[in-house]
Amino acid sequence: xxxxxxxxxxxxxxxxxxxxxxxxxxxxxxxxxxxxxxxxxxxxxxxxxxxxxxxxxxxxxxxxxxxxxxxxxxxxxxxxxxxxxxxxxxxxxxxxxxxxxxxxxxxxxxxxxxxxxxxxxxxxxxxxxxxxxxxxxxxxxxxxxxxxxxxxxxxxxxxxxxxxxxxxxxxxxxxxxxxxxxxxxxxxxxxxxxxxxxxxxxxxxxxxxxxxxxxxxxxxxxxxxxxxxxxxxxxxxxxxxxxxxxxxxxxxxxxxxxxxxxxxxxxxxxxxxxxxxxxxxxxxxxxxxxxxxxxxxxxxxxxxxxxxxxxxxxxxxxxxxxxxxxxxxxxxxxxxxxxxxxxxxxxxxxxxxxx
Amino acid sequence: xxxxxxxxxxxxxxxxxxxxxxxxxxxxxxxxxxxxxxxxxxxxxxxxxxxxxxxxxxxxxxxxxxxxxxxxxxxxxxxxxxxxxxxxxxxxxxxxxxxxxxxxxxxxxxxxxxxxxxxxxxxxxxxxxxxxxxxxxxxxxxxxxxxxxxxxxxxxxxxxxxxxxxxxxxxxxxxxxxxxxxxxxxxxxxxxxxxxxxxxxxxxxxxxxxxxxxxxxxxxxxxxxxxxxxxxxxxxxxxxxxxxxxxxxxxxxxxxxxxxxxxxxxxxxxxxxxxxxxxxxxxxxxxxxxxxxxxxxxxxxxxxxxxxxxxxxxxxxxxxxxxxxxxxxxxxxxxxxxxxxxxxxxxxxxxxxxxxxxxxxxxxxxxxxxxxxxxxxxxxxxxxxxxxxxxxxxxxxxxxxxxxxxxxxxxxxxxxxxxxxxxxxxxxxxxxxxxxxxxxxxxxxxxxxxxxxxxxxxxxxxxxxxxxxxxxxxxxxxxxxxxxxxxxxxxxxxx
Numbered sequence: 001x002x003x004x005x006x007x008x009x010x011x012x013x014x015x016x017x018x019x020x021x022x023x024x025x026x027x028x029x030x031x032x033x034x035x036x037x038x039x040x041x042x043x044x045x046x047x048x049x050x051x052x053x054x055x056x057x058x059x060x061x062x063x064x065x066x067x068x069x070x071x072x073x074x075x076x077x078x079x080x081x082x083x084x085x086x087x088x089x090x091x092x093x094x095x096x097x098x099x100x101x102x103x104x105x106x107x108x109x110x111x112x113x114x115x116x117x118x119x120x121x122x123x124x125x126x127x128x129x130x131x132x133x134x135x136x137x138x139x140x141x142x143x144x145x146x147x148x149x150x151x152x153x154x155x156x157x158x159x160x161x162x163x164x165x166x167x168x169x170x171x172x173x174x175x176x177x178x179x180x181x182x183x184x185x186x187x188x189x190x191x192x193x194x195x196x197x198x199x200x201x202x203x204x205x206x207x208x209x210x211x212x213x214x215x216x217x218x219x220x221x222x223x224x225x226x227x228x229x230x231x232x233x234x235x236x237x238x239x240x241x242x243x244x245x246x247x248x249x250x251x252x253x254x255x256x257x258x259x260x261x262x263x264x265x266x267x268x269x270x271x272x273x274x275x276x277x278x279x280x281x282x283x284x285x286x287x288x289x290x291x292x293x294x295x296x297x298x299x300x301x302x303x304x305x306x307x308x309x310x311x312x313x314x315x316x317x318x319x320x321x322x323x324x325x326x327x328x329x330x331x332x333x334x335x336x337x338x339x340x341x342x343x344x345x346x347x348x349x350x351x352x353x354x355x
Numbered sequence: 356x357x358x359x360x361x362x363x364x365x366x367x368x369x370x371x372x373x374x375x376x377x378x379x380x381x382x383x384x385x386x387x388x389x390x391x392x393x394x395x396x397x398x399x400x401x402x403x404x405x406x407x408x409x410x411x412x413x414x415x416x417x418x419x420x421x422x423x424x425x426x427x428x429x430x431x432x433x434x435x436x437x438x439x440x441x442x443x444x445x446x447x448x449x450x451x452x453x454x455x456x457x458x459x460x461x462x463x464x465x466x467x468x469x470x471x472x473x474x475x476x477x478x479x480x481x482x483x484x485x486x487x488x489x490x491x492x493x494x495x496x497x498x499x500x501x502x503x504x505x506x507x508x509x510x511x512x513x514x515x516x517x518x519x520x521x522x523x524x525x526x527x528x529x530x531x532x533x534x535x536x537x538x539x540x541x542x543x544x545x546x547x548x549x550x551x552x553x554x555x556x557x558x559x560x561x562x563x564x565x566x567x568x569x570x571x572x573x574x575x576x577x578x579x580x581x582x583x584x585x586x587x588x589x590x591x592x593x594x595x596x597x598x599x600x601x602x603x604x605x606x607x608x609x610x611x612x613x614x615x616x617x618x619x620x621x622x623x624x625x626x627x628x629x630x631x632x633x634x635x636x637x638x639x640x641x642x643x644x645x646x647x648x649x650x651x652x653x654x655x656x657x658x659x660x661x662x663x664x665x666x667x668x669x670x671x672x673x674x675x676x677x678x679x680x681x682x683x684x685x686x687x688x689x690x691x692x693x694x695x696x697x698x699x700x701x702x703x704x705x706x707x708x709x710x711x712x713x714x715x716x717x718x719x720x721x722x723x724x725x726x727x728x729x730x731x732x733x734x735x736x737x738x739x740x741x742x743x744x745x746x747x748x749x750x751x752x753x754x755x756x757x758x759x760x761x762x763x764x765x766x767x768x769x770x771x772x773x774x775x776x777x778x779x780x781x782x783x784x785x786x787x788x789x790x791x792x793x794x795x796x797x798x799x800x801x802x803x804x805x806x807x808x809x810x811x812x813x814x815x816x817x818x819x820x821x822x823x824x825x826x827x828x829x830x831x832x833x834x835x836x837x838x839x840x841x842x843x844x845x846x847x848x849x850x
Contacts, residue, residue, distance in 0.1 A: 199721065200718055200719065200720060200721070201717050201718055201719055202711045202716075202717055202718070202719045203717065204719070205704065205707075205708060205711065205719050205724075206708075206711070208697075208700065208704065209697060209700075209704075209708050212697035212698070212699055212700050213693070213694075213696065213697045213698070215693060215694045216693075216694055216695055216696060216697055217697075217708075218656075218675075218676060219654075219656065219676050219686060219688065219694055219695075220676070220680075220708045220709040220761070221675075221676050221677040221679075221680040221681075221709055221711075221712045222677075222708075223675065223677060279697065279699050279700065280699060
């Protein structure tokens with residue numbers, strides 16, 4: 001009875017369906033590769049080799065760190081389309097400073113963090129002080145960042161050979177051959193920290209409150225304007241951390257490094273169960289969403305699917321994942337409604353009257 | 356007589372779940388007359404309009420138009436020539452006057468719209484109405500009096516036979532009112548029939564040919580305006596069923612807890628009031644008289660342009676709801692769904708949220724939140740499967756209790772209730788009254804806005820009446836009566 005109960009609770013947990021989808025995809029990819037590509041020889045399956053797992057984790061680390069900030073913004077009811085282009089701008093700018101302007105690594109890091117936060121605060125200021133849609137405002141900033149990036153490089157890439165390698169090229173090696181890079185550790189650490197913050201602090205509760213009902217939040221004593229401003233500032237911090245991880249790993253800054261990232265990130269966050277309307281979502285859902293999309297594109301590469309088809313399959317997957325969470329949401333709602341009906345029937349019968 | 360009637364309602368009944376609004380209701384409208392409808396908030400005026408405009412269908416009884424029995428839908432009502440001009444504007448603000456008055460009835464040459472003819476016709480109608488509005492003006496740029504004129508022009512263009520005006524002068528200045536009354540008289544003289552609904556008793560006496568008084572969905576009387584006196588009208592409007600009243604236990608009042616002096620802004624003019632601990636100050640007034648706007652100023656939702664705030668005799672600054680909460684105030688708003696609750700969130704997330712301001716710790720432990728929620732679920736007897744239930748699945752009464760729990764948790768001393776029992780059933784209503792009395796016993800102070808006359812009269816220790824943004828009267832406990840409140844709310848020559 002008790003274990004039955006906890007299984008039911010687990011099934012109703014908001015991340016369960018997306019987690020099951022992830023498991024299904026992993027098993028499916030393994031089986032497809034095993035029988036269709038490797039002719040049943042399990043030792044040749046590349047998808048589960050430690051080297052491949054290390055690569056997948058490294059590849060998702062950038063998206064994952066960006067997705068933490070985006071989850072905060074989206075749970076509070078906002079959206080930020082500018083993160084991909086901001087990443088291009090910051091990455092190119094950092095490469096330019098260290099390569100052409102002779103900045104030391106710490107000076108470059110401090111400059112980048114300040115610039116990222118300042119720009120996000122400016123955007124947050126406009127969004128929180130006006131009734132303008134964050135969608136449109138961030139679209140404007142996205143284009144501005146593109147312009148800045150091209151102004152810095154004239155369109156070419158800047159390589160920073162052998163500089164700023166600490167984040168990207170520090171690894172923890174496991175005996176099995178698994179190599180976990182520092183960006184992956186950062187992703188896990190930041191996810192855990194922000195999960196704790198969202199769950200156990202007043203700040204976290206207020207993120208949900210502002211996204212759930214802005215009017216009610218204001219009447220409950222939350223300074224909604226400043227709060228939103230703060231969230232965009234924090235988002236800037238996550239963008240700059242993600243950019244540093246990427247720059248340090250690849251050693252290249254240029255107009256393409258973050259191009260289209262906002263789509264991947266928003267897709268992962270939505271797949272992870274965050275509502276576009278705000279007030280709902282959590283960071284483990286986002287983490288699983290990032291992992292899911294990462295696995296899919298890796299698998300498609302291994303299976304030799306054409307990159308053009310990959311776009312179509314990824315798009316379709318996003319829609320399927322959102323549909324699944326929509327259906328599971330409907331199921332929980334109808335379950336709770338029937339519980340309420342039972343309860344009120346009990347109360348009418350007088351069986352709970354002494355409570 | 357009969358051939359003179361344009362519209363007739365016979366034996367109309369209409370109920371909504373749990374409430375019977377109309378019961379065997381009869382009404383008639385003559386050709387070329389101005390027929391005014393009077394009644395308190397909740398007397399059934401809006402329901403009447405909605406049945407005539409086709410928005411609601413009566414459960415029983417018949418509506419006759421020009422002697423023929425008809426079934427009204429919003430579309431057929433307009434086709435027949437019944438045009439309703441609602442209190443709030445229903446024009447398209449981005450479009451110009453011509454496009455608005457001809458909407459759905461454009462003059463065309465085949466498929467192409469013939470704008471010059473429409474402009475000419477609009478100009479003609481506007482001249483007839485003595486209006487200086489140009490046909491090319493964008494409606495959104497016009498004042499509210501002018502917009503009302505455009506709506507009337509639209510009714511004329513659409514060849515209406517009956518025009519229903521619902522509180523047409525709600526946001527008007529005196530000259531605009533006079534202008535509108537002139538237009539209405541002129542329309543009636545030309546043979547149109549007008550149903551005119553107004554809270555303003557002066558207007559009624561100025562233009563009515565006949566007056567019908569509604570109370571609790573019944574027609575009390577229909578009078579010829581000639582010879583009718585204000586006393587008779589008010590006597591008919593009051594006199595609610597005694598069984599609707601709640602018998603509350605008296606609580607002795609203490610010192611002044613909260614006071615404002617000369618508060619202005621947000622549509623409120625120069626309002627001063629105070630409330631003592633252990634006391635309920637009722638705010639009466641017709642819908643739209645500015646009571647909610649005043650409450651918003653009191654709680655810092657909107658910033659006052661002038662005025663002073665005092666809590667327990669000490670002057671305070673009121674900037675935002677946060678300052679109000681810091682001074683132990685709370686505001687139970689009239690619309691719990693849009694301003695009171697986080698509907699998608701569970702009880703354990705709704706109830707503690709306003710209390711977070713009261714200590715400096717940055718932490719909010721889910722276990723503490725759940726414990727707090729459970730405590731209020733027990734003490735307020737909220738019916739819910741668990742504290743992890745999203746509040747959208749609760750009934751109206753239980754939702755209202757969640758809002759109360761949220762504010763009780765802040766340990767507030769000064770409570771502002773705006774329509775505390777709107778849309779909740781009788782049992783929950785009495786429970787809420789009991790909670791309010793408990794608050795008084797703990798020495799809290801309550802300001803209560805209510806359009807429910809029995810509620811206002813039975814709960815209030817003292818009542819202040821609001822009209823057109825001003826507090827116009829203060830009524831002590833022993834002088835509180837429906838008649839007295841109504842006299843002040845609808846104006847007129849009060850002795």
